[in-house]
Amino acid sequence: MKIGDAQKAYREQLSLLRGQRSDFIKQREENRKKMEQAAKNSNSTGVTLELSEEYLQREKELQEKIEELSKQIKKDEKGLDALTLQEAGIINSEVSKQQGDAMQKYAEDMAKCLEIARKISRGDRVPAQDEKKLMDFNMDIYKMAKNMATMNMEKEHKEWDSLWGEEEEKEYEDPMEKAANTETTMEMPKEAEAVAGAET
Numbered sequence: 001m002k003i004g005d006a007q008k009a010y011r012e013q014l015s016l017l018r019g020q021r022s023d024f025i026k027q028r029e030e031n032r033k034k035m036e037q038a039a040k041n042s043n044s045t046g047v048t049l050e051l052s053e054e055y056l057q058r059e060k061e062l063q064e065k066i067e068e069l070s071k072q073i074k075k076d077e078k079g080l081d082a083l084t085l086q087e088a089g090i091i092n093s094e095v096s097k098q099q100g101d102a103m104q105k106y107a108e109d110m111a112k113c114l115e116i117a118r119k120i121s122r123g124d125r126v127p128a129q130d131e132k133k134l135m136d137f138n139m140d141i142y143k144m145a146k147n148m149a150t151m152n153m154e155k156e157h158k159e160w161d162s163l164w165g166e167e168e169e170k171e172y173e174d175p176m177e178k179a180a181n182t183e184t185t186m187e188m189p190k191e192a193e194a195v196a197g198a199e200t
Helices: 003-041 047-121 128-137 139-151 175-180 192-196
Strands: none
Touching: 003 047, 003 175, 047 128, 047 139, 047 175, 128 139
16 A cells, blocks of 8 residues: 555544544533433432443443543554654655755766866867856856966867757656655554444
């Protein structure tokens, strides 16, 4: 299962479990109010004892269901946290790779620009697009190379081909999308009905 699908399933499960727990808490509060009301209305005929035991039993059942749901919620929250950590690891890895590629390209472009500056400073001819790349990279280096070229005008000059060929823009997958579509080995959350039992 994909991380994004698993996260969605865990979130839906948690929403369902929290809703069920909230319902049981309301039922417990209503049961307590009824028990208090019954105690107020009671008489000394022994009816109160039977009613109280019924309310106490209901209180115990509701409390057990609330505790079971709370345990399952905690377990599913840990599962969701683990998925989020997996997702963050994949995103960080992908972003690091993209940054590494960008730094490598920058270093390669810098080396080419310095080579162009060296050629220009010797008085050699380079393609116009290479001169433009050097100007865009660093205007000061370009000016310095052109000034040195005037000093080397009497030397023999070469004509060079471009250091840049057809440049292909590298496309990257969105890190968030890649993380969401990565397969995970985590189990899916258990059904809330199995934990909570049928509501009464």
